[in-house]
Amino acid sequence: MVTFTFRKYGKNLGTRPLGKLVREQLLPVIEQNECVVLDFTDVNVVSNSFADECIAKLLLTMSLSELKSRTTFRGLNPVASESILTALRRRHLTTP
Numbered sequence: 522m523v524t525f526t527f528r529k530y531g532k533n534l535g536t537r538p539l540g541k542l543v544r545e546q547l548l549p550v551i552e553q554n555e556c557v558v559l560d561f562t563d564v565n566v567v568s569n570s571f572a573d574e575c576i577a578k579l580l581l582t583m584s585l586s587e588l589k590s591r592t593t594f595r596g597l598n599p600v601a602s603e604s605i606l607t608a609l610r611r612r613h614l615t616t617p
Contacts (some may be wrong), residue, residue: 524558524595525550533566540574547575548582551591562596572604586611608610 527534530543551557559576561567579588597605 522556522558523554523591525562526560526562527562528563532564534575535566535568536569536596537574540571540578543571544575544578545578548579548592550581551579551588555604556593557592558595560595561598561601562599564596565598567597567601567604569604569608572601572608573612577608580609580612585609 525547527543530539534540534543547557547559583591594602594605
């Protein structure tokens with residue numbers, strides 16, 4: 522199991538450009554490993570924009586069930602967790 526640490530990108534993850542940058546670094550890690558821990562320890566804010574661009578857009582390259590089986594979350598505060606869940610729900614509903 523490999524850990525991908527979001528704190529190295531900042532305590533407040535808020536923009537689409539940052540989300541895209543992180544997703545581009547995260548995707549190869551997911552593809553090369555059986556299970557990746559998405560570690561948000563010490564991250565205060567995850568905006569809806571960042572969550573959509575970084576996490577939910579992974580659904581453009583893999584199914585929700587594959588994403589769930591290959592990743593697990595750690596260290597999410599309730600607000601950040603809700604942002605990610607909302608982004609995944611919205612993206613899942615709009616992705617063919």
